[in-house]
Amino acid sequence: MDLPLPTDAELDILNALWKLGPATVREVHEALAKGSAYTTTLKQMQVMTEKGLVVRNERFRTHIYQAAIGQDQTQVRMAGNLLSRAFHGSAAKLVMGALAAKPASSDELSEIRRVLDRIEKEGQGR
Numbered sequence: 550m551d552l553p554l555p556t557d558a559e560l561d562i563l564n565a566l567w568k569l570g571p572a573t574v575r576e577v578h579e580a581l582a583k584g585s586a587y588t589t590t591l592k593q594m595q596v597m598t599e600k601g602l603v604v605r606n607e608r609f610r611t612h613i614y615q616a617a618i619g620q621d622q623t624q625v626r627m628a629g630n631l632l633s634r635a636f637h638g639s640a641a642k643l644v645m646g647a648l649a650a651k652p653a654s655s656d657e658l659s660e661i662r663r664v665l666d667r668i669e670k671e672g673q674g675r
Contacts (some may be wrong), residue, residue: 552601552618553628559597562590563616563623566603571615 555563565580566572572580578590596605597603605614616623628643636642644661653661 552626554620554627555597555602555623558593559600560623562593563583563602566614566616567620571606573611573613577614610616621650 561583562577565577569576569580573587574591574594575587577594579588594603594605598614599606602617603614604617606615620637632640632643633637636646
């Protein structure tokens with residue numbers, strides 16, 4: 550199943566679920582702390598369930614929600630979408646744009662170097 554990319558509001562809810570783990574609507578709503586109504590969070594999570602972005606466990610009286618896919622997988626899908634839409638498929642332009650927007654820390658640069666070394670070693674850089 551090809552899931553839709555989350556909207557900004559849906560991504561906020563997913564971030565809360567990735568941080569909390571399986572949670573109730575009330576727990577997610579409190580984690581968001583946006584000042585919006587509880588019913589807004591509830592409706593959004595119901596829509597996300599219909600889209601397949603979250604799954605709802607209905608075995609208990611209180612429904613428990615969790616993200617349908619992991620944070621890393623979602624980030625890769627979103628980066629791929631941005632890569633094709635805004636950077637014409639150029640991974641170099643995407644990375645340069647990201648680094649120009651917000652410089653990386655020493656630890657992040659080291660991690661980027663490790664990933665680049667691994668990709669080059671595996672022959673994916675061709």
